[in-house]
Amino acid sequence: MASLSHSIKRGSAELAILMVLKDQPLHGYEIARRIEQDTAGVLHFTLASLYPLLYRMEKRGWTRGAWETTSGGVKRRCYSLTAAGLKQLAASRREWSVFFRALDRLGGLSRA
């Protein structure tokens, strides 16, 4: 699959993180892996791209980080969605839905 442009990736990154955290708390590496797997590699986070975003989202109150011991016995900082994060997820989903519907009307994306 062709890579998405950088700007679209950047705009969708927060939504992708919110979506994977909706189901369960995950630590940073798991978040990156889950997104990469679930999008067949279209969305790909590195350490450098992921953590500034995670910290910004935590500052905004959308996520909450807490140190937990994993099944492997190592400590990792796991992120979970807050009520504000769930609200933001719903709002972002609506916005992206509007965005894609508009593109679809413009260029018939669903038939492309």
Add this chain to the structure above:
Amino acid sequence: MRDWSSVVRSRLIALGIEAEREEQIRAELAGHLEDAYADAIRRGCTEEDAAARALAQVPDWTRLADAIRRADQKEGPMSPDAKTLWLPGMAALGCAAAVMLGVPRLLPASLWLDPRATMPMTAGLLLSYLAFGALGASLSRRAGGGIAARLAAGIFPLALHVSIFVTVVVAAMFGDRRSPEAIQINFQLRAALIFIVIPGVALAVGTLPFLRDGAKTRASA
């Protein structure tokens, strides 16, 4: 086993944030590199290759430090709600308050008693409330407010009306200068219609042009 903590310590420059927070960030980044390394080993990479893959996640450590420093700071002095709801709402409310206080002082008292002036004055007030509703909603939209925030900012002046209405009604019912008429429910409903419902409808109608094009605005963002 590589010591990823020392790798991060040696490459990531001081973030200049609270020491405890900085230590947590360094530990978290080291954990990420450790997981990436272990994952690559599990996939069959050699130790050297796995380490190179893990380190390739950060092409520029100085830039990463800058990005983390910026992300860890509070974003501006205003919250999104302040920008999209409270400020636009207060602007609309300020205009409404200016009209409520200014019009009785500027217009001669005789005009209030002239039946011929009732309609033009009512129309003028309603038109001004349409404009205030539009002002609140447009400022909210400009700040990136959603439809609910735009509507709330537009009808924000109603807060002033409701607070005055409640104060007047309570004072008329229980104050020193009680008015028997004020206790009657019909009077209160009529007063609410004139002082709250009609201005509220005018404000809400004023917001409409700025609610309808929400989809276009967001799609073009």
